[in-house]
Every structure is written in structure tokens, then in C-alpha cells.
Amino acid sequence: MYHHSEFDRAFVIDRAERFRDQVNRRISGALTEEEFRPLRLMNGVYLQLHAYMLRIAIPYGTISPDQMRRLAHIADRWDKGYGHFTTRQNIQFNWPKLVDIPDMLDSLAEVGMHAIQTSGNTIRNVTADHFSGAAADEIADPRPYAELIRQWSTDHPEFQFLPRKFKIAVSGSPNDRAVVKSHDIGLRMVRRDDQIGFEVSVGGGLGRTPLVGKVVNEFVPTTDLLPYLEAILSAYNTVGRRDNKYKARLKIAVQELGIDHIRELVEARFAETRPMFDGSDQAVLAEIAKQFAQPELVEGRSTAAYDAARDADPVFRSWADTNLHDHKNPDYAIVTVSTKKHGATPGDATSDQMRLLADIAEEYGQGDLRISHEQNVVMPHIHRADLPAIHAKLREAGLGTANIGLVSDIIACPGLDYCALATARSIPIAQQIATRFDELKLEHEIGELKIKISGCINACGHHHVGHIGILGLDRAGVENYQVTLGGDGTETMSVGERAGPGFSKDEIIPAIERLVQGYLAIREDEDETFLQAYRRLGPAPFKAALYPAEEKAA
Amino acid sequence: MAQLQTIPTRPARVAALNRRYRHRAAIQVLREALSDPELGRVAMVSSFGADSVALLHMISLIDRTTPVLFIDTQMLFPETLTYQAEVAAKLGLTDVRTIRATPAAIAAADPDGDLNQTNPDACCDLRKTVPLNRALSSFDSWITGRKRFQGATRSEMEFFEEDPAGDRIKINPLAHWTARDVADYIANNRLPRHPLVSKGYPSIGCMPCTSPVKEGEDPRAGRWRGQDKTECGIHFVNGKMQRIPPAAPAPFVPADGQPVIVRDSGFGPEDWTGPILDLASDADLDDPDLRVGDATMIRIAFPSFTDGRGFTLARRLRVAGYKGRLRATGYVIADQLPMARRSGFDEVEIDADLARRQPWPHWRDAADAAPSYLKKLGRRAS
Numbered sequence: 001m002y003h004h005s006e007f008d009r010a011f012v013i014d015r016a017e018r019f020r021d022q023v024n025r026r027i028s029g030a031l032t033e034e035e036f037r038p039l040r041l042m043n044g045v046y047l048q049l050h051a052y053m054l055r056i057a058i059p060y061g062t063i064s065p066d067q068m069r070r071l072a073h074i075a076d077r078w079d080k081g082y083g084h085f086t087t088r089q090n091i092q093f094n095w096p097k098l099v100d101i102p103d104m105l106d107s108l109a110e111v112g113m114h115a116i117q118t119s120g121n122t123i124r125n126v127t128a129d130h131f132s133g134a135a136a137d138e139i140a141d142p143r144p145y146a147e148l149i150r151q152w153s154t155d156h157p158e159f160q161f162l163p164r165k166f167k168i169a170v171s172g173s174p175n176d177r178a179v180v181k182s183h184d185i186g187l188r189m190v191r192r193d194d195q196i197g198f199e200v201s202v203g204g205g206l207g208r209t210p211l212v213g214k215v216v217n218e219f220v221p222t223t224d225l226l227p228y229l230e231a232i233l234s235a236y237n238t239v240g241r242r243d244n245k246y247k248a249r250l251k252i253a254v255q256e257l258g259i260d261h262i263r264e265l266v267e268a269r270f271a272e273t274r275p276m277f278d279g280s281d282q283a284v285l286a287e288i289a290k291q292f293a294q295p296e297l298v299e300g301r302s303t304a305a306y307d308a309a310r311d312a313d314p315v316f317r318s319w320a321d322t323n324l325h326d327h328k329n330p331d332y333a334i335v336t337v338s339t340k341k342h343g344a345t346p347g348d349a350t351s352d353q354m355r356l357l358a359d360i361a362e363e364y365g366q367g368d369l370r371i372s373h374e375q376n377v378v379m380p381h382i383h384r385a386d387l388p389a390i391h392a393k394l395r396e397a398g399l400g401t402a403n404i405g406l407v408s409d410i411i412a413c414p415g416l417d418y419c420a421l422a423t424a425r426s427i428p429i430a431q432q433i434a435t436r437f438d439e440l441k442l443e444h445e446i447g448e449l450k451i452k453i454s455g456c457i458n459a460c461g462h463h464h465v466g467h468i469g470i471l472g473l474d475r476a477g478v479e480n481y482q483v484t485l486g487g488d489g490t491e492t493m494s495v496g497e498r499a500g501p502g503f504s505k506d507e508i509i510p511a512i513e514r515l516v517q518g519y520l521a522i523r524e525d526e527d528e529t530f531l532q533a534y535r536r537l538g539p540a541p542f543k544a545a546l547y548p549a550e551e552k553a554a
Numbered sequence: 555m556a557q558l559q560t561i562p563t564r565p566a567r568v569a570a571l572n573r574r575y576r577h578r579a580a581i582q583v584l585r586e587a588l589s590d591p592e593l594g595r596v597a598m599v600s601s602f603g604a605d606s607v608a609l610l611h612m613i614s615l616i617d618r619t620t621p622v623l624f625i626d627t628q629m630l631f632p633e634t635l636t637y638q639a640e641v642a643a644k645l646g647l648t649d650v651r652t653i654r655a656t657p658a659a660i661a662a663a664d665p666d667g668d669l670n671q672t673n674p675d676a677c678c679d680l681r682k683t684v685p686l687n688r689a690l691s692s693f694d695s696w697i698t699g700r701k702r703f704q705g706a707t708r709s710e711m712e713f714f715e716e717d718p719a720g721d722r723i724k725i726n727p728l729a730h731w732t733a734r735d736v737a738d739y740i741a742n743n744r745l746p747r748h749p750l751v752s753k754g755y756p757s758i759g760c761m762p763c764t765s766p767v768k769e770g771e772d773p774r775a776g777r778w779r780g781q782d783k784t785e786c787g788i789h790f791v792n793g794k795m796q797r798i799p800p801a802a803p804a805p806f807v808p809a810d811g812q813p814v815i816v817r818d819s820g821f822g823p824e825d826w827t828g829p830i831l832d833l834a835s836d837a838d839l840d841d842p843d844l845r846v847g848d849a850t851m852i853r854i855a856f857p858s859f860t861d862g863r864g865f866t867l868a869r870r871l872r873v874a875g876y877k878g879r880l881r882a883t884g885y886v887i888a889d890q891l892p893m894a895r896r897s898g899f900d901e902v903e904i905d906a907d908l909a910r911r912q913p914w915p916h917w918r919d920a921a922d923a924a925p926s927y928l929k930k931l932g933r934r935a936s
Binding site: 006007009010011013014015017018021022025029030031035038039121148151152154155156157158159160161162226230234237238242268272276277278279280281284 | 658665869870874889890894897912916928930931932933
């Protein structure tokens with residue numbers, strides 16, 4: 001993985017010092033609250049409902065055991081002993097004191113971590129496929145490109161005060177695990193005549209106006225990546241609306257001006273930006289790529305222990321069926337550790353769990369840990385023979401839940417329990433759904449089903465791309481939950497459609513149960529997933545299950 | 555502006571001060587200096603070295619809240635750090651400020667801590683001169699413990715000197731003291747001595763560049779022994795040492811309603827008299843009617859500091875070959891100065907209210923260049 005260079009270290013230390021100075025100037029009054037706000041945001045500091053929140057970047061989702069242990073230390077020293085992994089490969093601490101934050105940043109800087117541009121109207125933390133470098137289906141590891149983009153976007157003098165936040169995601173594989181088309185810029189690696197490049201889409205986004213990104217260029221060679229990105233940002237900084245916060249994202253400009261107009265503009269700007277780059281970025285890229293070399297995998301070690309455990313232990317088998325993905329090397333597996341034990345807060349990890357994950361990754365997993373946008377922790381290089389031992393350790397720590405991709409593997413935003421923008425609670429709904437389906441013992445029978453919950457229209461819980469999406473709103477002071485159906489966050493991305501009137505907080509769990517039972521009754525066979533059935537049959541039978549006839553009559 | 559012109563020039567003020575205080579004792583110089591309006595805000599700078607305790611003791615008798623700046627080069631003897639804490643506590647000094655180089659500066663210039671061996675001047679610059687000048691920027695005068703007897707370089711030193719490193723006056727209350735005077739004062743007042751004095755160090759600096767002095771040698775002979783270096787760059791006499799960064803300009807105090815021009819060198823008044831091409835933040839540079847090429851000064855409006863369009867306008871103008879003066883005007887905050895400069899602006903124009911709330915040191919500190927990723931990636935700004 002990428003190790004922070006002397007340069008990176010000097011940069012984050014300098015940045016932490018600047019922020020300490022900014023806090024002091026806020027306290028002295030030299031900076032008004034309004035002026036301080038974007039400065040704290042571009043350093044990852046939010047003001048939430050009850051307290052400040054610090055959002056720390058885990059660039060392209062890759063984190064080392066030492067960094068994970070440092071997060072555990074920070075949780076214990078300055079927060080309440082846990083952290084929350086987000087849907088954009090960050091970790092949030094929800095209870096720091098403002099005066100402690102500079103010390104937290106210093107502590108992060110020591111292990112090459114930071115909170116730079118995890119918030120604010122800046123180019124945010126670049127995200128990438130969490131299986132990068134391990135997945136069997138990948139063209140090339142996208143992380144060197146993500147790291148190059150991180151360096152380019154960090155403290156870019158032109159783009160610190162954009163019209164609105166700006167998100168970039170990179171996928172190195174035809175199976176998009178980074179939801180690239182829901183980003184302002186989505187980069188999907190493609191190969192053309194033995195040359196690697198990117199299909200670039202722009203204007204994707206969720207939020208109150210969910211839109212699927214449109215392809216602005218089918219093939220940008222990797223050598224042109226940075227000037228091309230700079231051209232898009234330059235165009236956006238010119239045409240992005242500044243009169244209305246809700247119309248300020250690139251997606252609205254693409255929608256209002258049309259993709260052809262945007263393409264023309266970007267091409268014209270590219271003519272300006274291309275000559276500004278002298279090619280040194282390619283040398284930097286080559287240096288970065290060296291650091292993402294494949295780990296040395298063991299050849300010829302028997303996987304019999306794995307097969308034996310599968311046969312002997314149904315709990316292990318169930319976990320292996322849901323939580324493992326194919327590795328390039330068949331003797332290995334990619335392990336996804338669920339942070340979504342039934343009834344727990346999705347994405348939360350305690351400091352003890354973080355330390356355990358660090359230890360396991362160090363002992364068995366090449367010291368490689370990933371955070372997925374689905375808020376789980378991935379160990380990408382695990383020899384199958386080690387899986388029984390790892391599973392036992394995880395179970396003991398409450399991390400052995402076998403539910404990846406299943407109904408209880410829910411994405412939920414922090415919601416009204418933490419967030420100042422939220423209109424309804426999300427976490428308790430997620431907990432109740434998970435608990436209910438655990439009671440019914442139906443989870444594995446249902447199979448792949450993605451439920452995503454947002455506590456307000458800003459859609460941090462990605463409800464638009466949930467097979468079942470739940471959006472919590474405030475209806476005259478009462479929480480009300482709308483259901484959307486048929487969303488998809490993969491390479492076949494689609495935005496879910498609203499099913500009908502919302503449900504109260506007491507009605508929503510039974511409604512979801514009816515919906516899922518309805519699906520089980522109408523699916524062709526157990527291989528047809530919820531989404532496939534929805535696409536085959538359309539919304540009618542699903543709506544019928546959600547809104548039974550007798551209620552309509554009443 | 556107007557009020558500044560009525561104040562006599564610095565050399566004249568220094569000469570007058572020396573005449574006025576000519577026959578005073580050290581403690582009198584010190585007592586009056588601390589409240590003399592001509593000297594403004596005064597800080598003491600102390601190394602907590604071999605002789606420092608005498609002057610520190612005097613300060614503690616007059617006003618123990620006087621700011622005392624202690625430069626920790628992070629290369630000091632451990633004994634100095636212990637002694638510093640001991641003396642500050644014993645004398646009850648309430649405002650000792652430890653001054654250090656920024657970690658970023660050290661990481662950039664001396665990551666392995668061996669600069670003192672390859673370039674001692676640069677090391678002094680990095681660890682002493684630059685941090686001290688920065689710390690002194692909020693003071694008008696500073697007190698040093700230097701004495702004429704300390705070396706040939708200091709033999710003509712007066713109570714008051716111009717500080718060539720900035721618009722400040724240096725006060726040397728012990729200028730006329732001898733080694734004997736110092737020893738007597740310390741003994742009479744039962745003050746603790748630096749533990750290294752008894753080990754043969756009459757002058758104590760950083761560990762790598764200080765060695766003991768033999769009987770009969772210049773007391774400062776142990777500093778930078780074997781090199782032609784005799785002063786660290788904080789102090790210099792007769793303009794012989796030229797390593798100090800250029801002097802900061804006189805602070806410019808705007809009148810109400812008067813615009814302030816912020817440049818790398820500091821605040822200043824409007825000095826442009828030619829025509830100005832004003833561009834709004836939504837100006838269309840591709841508009842053929844816009845005759846940018848004819849302009850000698852382009853001023854781009856920032857209606858709000860959150861409106862970053864001007865940065866892209868500036869960069870595009872520079873890329874298109876505009877070579878004239880380029881100014882950001884309106885609501886730009888101190889933290890945005892580096893963004894403005896790196897996007898191609900020469901300067902920023904703000905109003906007097908903002909200049910008062912965010913004085914020049916805030917802008918200067920913000921502009922202190924952070925390491926630039928774009929530079930590393932070979933991306934030019936124009």
C-alpha cells in the first residue's frame with residue numbers, strides 16, 4: 001500500500017498546524033463563525049446536532065494495521081471508544097471537543113492520516129473499489145490513479161471554494177463496486193488497443209435530485225487523466241450554479257445545460273489545461289504504482305482446513321457463503337467483515353474491534369485492510385486455510401455476522417441520532433429490520449437484497465440505489481418513511497422509484513416484512529434476486545404487497 | 555499613513571534614545587524601556603544560557619508578566635531545558651513563550667537533523683532566526699542580554715540599536731557590563747547558575763555547535779569552533795551579516811474606508827493610478843468583446859469569500875498569456891492568500907475593517923508556503 005512520503009508527512013503536519021492556528025483565530029474573533037466554517041469543513045470538522053464531528057479520510061479505502069490501531073487510540077483518548085465507518089470510505093468520530101481536534105489531527109499525522117477535504121465545497125476524499133488489487137475481475141489496480149488524484153486535488157488552489165462538494169470515484173474492474181456513476185466524476189477503467197484509460201462520466205449524484213452520471217468521454221488515456229480532470233473542474237467552477245445550494249452540484253449543470261454542452265466546454269478547457277502539465281505526474285504515478293505491488297502469496301499450501309471446517313461447522317459455512325469473494329488466486333479469498341451485527345449500528349466499530357482487525361490483518365492478511373462504501377471492513381488477501389481461525393476470532397468479538405449482501409447488511413446514514421440535517425432517525429430502523437429478519441430466520445433464504453436508509457433528502461444512506469430504499473422524512477413533527485423500489489448501485493445503476501405513501505415509524509418494519517414476503521411468494525426460484533424479480537415483474541406486485549387491499553379500502 | 559510620517563525615522567529615534575539613557579544603569583534602562591511609549595510593545599528574548607539569569611531576574615523585579623521568548627532550537631543541551639523551567643519557576647515569570655521552527659519547515663529543510671554539519675548558517679536560520687523573527691512580529695522592541703565584553707563583534711554595542719531584521723529596536727541593558735558584573739550580580743542575588751558553566755562553558759548555544767572554552771580564550775570561542783561563524787544571525791553588528799531575511803515593511807495603518815492592498819511584502823496603500831479593467835466573478839473570458847490583452851491591471855471581484863470563481867478566472871488569464879497586474883478585490887480572507895497567489899493573482903485588495911480584524915501577520919502566516927502537490931506533479935500555474 002501507499003506509504004506517506006516525507007513530502008506527504010510535511011504537508012499533513014503543516015496542515016494540522018494551520019488548523020490549530022485557525023481555531024485560535026476563531027477563538028480570538030479574527031475569523032467569524034461564517035469564515036471559520038469552510039476552513040473547518042475542509043479539515044473534516046462538522047458541527048453536528050450534539051457536538052463537533054471529525055471525519056477522517058481513508059483514501060481509496062486502504063488502511064494499514066498501525067493506522068487502524070491509531071484510530072482505536074483516538075476513539076479511546078478523545079471520543080467514546082468507537083468510530084463510525086461511512087459510505088465514502090471515511091471514519092467519523094462523533095464526540096470530539098473542538099479544542100482537542102488539533103491534537104487529534106497531530107496524532108493522525110504521525111501515521112500518515114488526515115481529515116483534509118473530507119468535507120466542504122472541495123474535491124472530497126477519492127474513493128475506489130474496496131477489492132482493488134485482489135479481485136479476480138479487475139483490469140488493473142485503480143488505487144495508484146486514486147492516489148495520484150488525491151495528490152492533485154489536495155490543496156488545489158483553484159478548487160477549495162467550489163459551488164458545492166465534488167466527489168470522484170475510480171473503479172478498476174468492469175463490475176463496478178465503487179458506484180462510480182453516482183459521483184460527480186466517475187472513472188471506469190477500460191482497455192483500448194492494449195492501452196489503459198478511463199471511461200469518464202460526469203454529473204452523477206444522489207441527494208435530493210438523484211441522477212446517473214453521463215459519459216462525457218469514452219476513453220481518456222491515463223497520461224491525460226489529471227489535465228482532463230482539471231478541465232472538468234475548471235468548467236464546473238465556471239458554470240456550476242451559486243445561486244441555490246440545492247442546484248449547485250455538477251449534476252444539475254449537466255441536467256440543465258446538457259451533456260453535449262458540457263462536453264464541448266470540457267474539451268475547450270482541456271486545450272488550456274493539457275499544456276500546463278509537463279509530464280512529471282507520470283513519473284510520480286510510476287513511483288506510486290510500485291507501492292501497490294501485489295503481495296507475495298503462498299503457493300502450494302493446502303486448503304484442506306477450510307474444506308473441513310465448511311463440512312463440519314454450519315455457522316462457518318454460512319459465513320463463508322456470504323462473506324467471502326473470489327480472489328485472483330483460488331487458494332485465497334477476500335473476506336468482508338460485517339460491522340452489521342443484528343441490532344448494532346451499521347458501520348460502528350469499537351476500539352477493541354479495530355485493534356482485533358489490525359491484529360488479524362497483520363497475522364494472516366498481509367497487513368492489508370479496506371473499508372468498503374457499504375461500511376464493512378475487508379481483508380483482501382486471506383489464505384483459505386486460515387479462514388476457520390479468523391472466523392473464530394471475529395465471532396468472539398461480535399464481528400462474525402454472516403450477512404454480507406443480505407437483508408441486514410444495511411447502509412444507513414447517522415440520521416437524527418447525530419446529524420443536524422436529518423429529518424428522521426435511520427439507525428433504529430436499520431436495527432429493527434435486522435433484528436426482525438434475524439428472528440424470522442429468513443435472511444439466507446431471501447438471498448441478495450440491499451436495503452439502504454437515509455434520514456433526510458440528502459441521501460447519505462444512498463437509499464436511491466437500494467433494492468429497497470427507505471427515506472425518513474418529517475411530516476408535521478412525526479417521522480415518516482418513504483419506500484423506493486428497484487434502485488441499483490452497480491454498473492447497471494438505476495435510481496429507485498417511489499412506491500407510494502410513507503409509513504410511520506411503527507408501520508415501516510411490518511411494511512418491509514410484507515414486501516419481502518411478497519417477493520418470496522412471486523420469485524421464479526431461489527436464484528432470482530429481489531432486484532431481478534422487480535425488473536422482470538415491474539412495481540405492481542411489490543406495491544400490492546406493501547399496500548394490502550383492505551388498508552386501501554379502509 | 556499620515557500619522558506614520560510624523561514619527562521620526564528609526565535611526566533618529568535610536569540615536570535619541572541612546573542620548574537620553576547614556577548614563578543610566580542597566581536596571582534603569584530596563585525599567586524605563588518597559589514603559590517607554592517610543593519603544594511600544596516590548597518582549598525579552600532569552601537563551602536561558604550562562605548569563606541570562608541576571609537580566610531575567612531584573613525583569614522579574616520590574617514586571618514578571620513581560621513576554622519572554624525562549625528559542626528552543628530542538629538542538630539544545632538537555633541541561634538548558636531543565637534550567638529554563640527551573641529559572642522561570644523560581645523567578646515567577648508568567649509569560650515565557652517557547653519559540654520553535656515549524657515541524658513542516660524542519661521536515662523540509664533538515665529532516666535528518668544534520669544541517670548543522672553541512673550548513674550551520676542555514677541551520678541557525680531555520681531554527682533560530684526565522685522562528686524568532688516570526689515571534690517578534692507582534693512586538694516593537696526586544697530586550698537582549700548581549701554585552702560588549704562578549705566578543706570582538708560586540709565591542710561597540712549601545713543600549714539601543716536598530717534591528718536590521720525588521721522595523722524594531724533592540725534594547726541591550728547589559729551592554730556595558732563586564733563578566734565580573736554578571737558574576738557579582740548572580741552571586742549577590744543568589745541566582746541559580748546554568749549547570750554547564752562549571753563544566754567550562756561560558757557561552758551556551760546548541761549542543762552540536764558549542765564546545766568548552768579554555769582559560770584566556772574569548773568567552774564565545776566555543777561557539778561554532780573551527781568555523782569563521784561568530785554570530786547566529788539573530789544579532790549582527792554594522793550590517794556585516796546579511797543572512798537575515800529582508801526587513802518587513804513599516805506597518806501600514808489604513809484610515810476608515812481606505813482600501814488595503816495585500817502583497818507578499820505586507821499591507822500597503824493603493825499605489826495604482828493607471829486604468830483598471832474590472833471583472834465580475836461571472837465574467838465570460840471567452841467573450842470576444844472583452845479586450846483583456848490591452849489591460850495593464852485587471853481586478854477580479856470576490857463578492858463573497860465562498861465564491862471561488864475568481865481563482866479559475868485568474869488562472870485562465872495567466873494561461874492565456876496575461877502578464878499585467880492581477881488583483882483580487884472584495885471579500886477575500888487571510889487563509890485564501892496562498893490560493894490567490896498560486897492561482898496567478900499578484901495581490902489582494904481588502905477594506906480597512908477586514909484589515910483590522912485580520913492584520914498582516916495572519917496573512918503572512920497563511921501565505922507561508924505549504925508543500926505544493928501541484929508543483930511536484932509538474933503542473934504550472936500559467
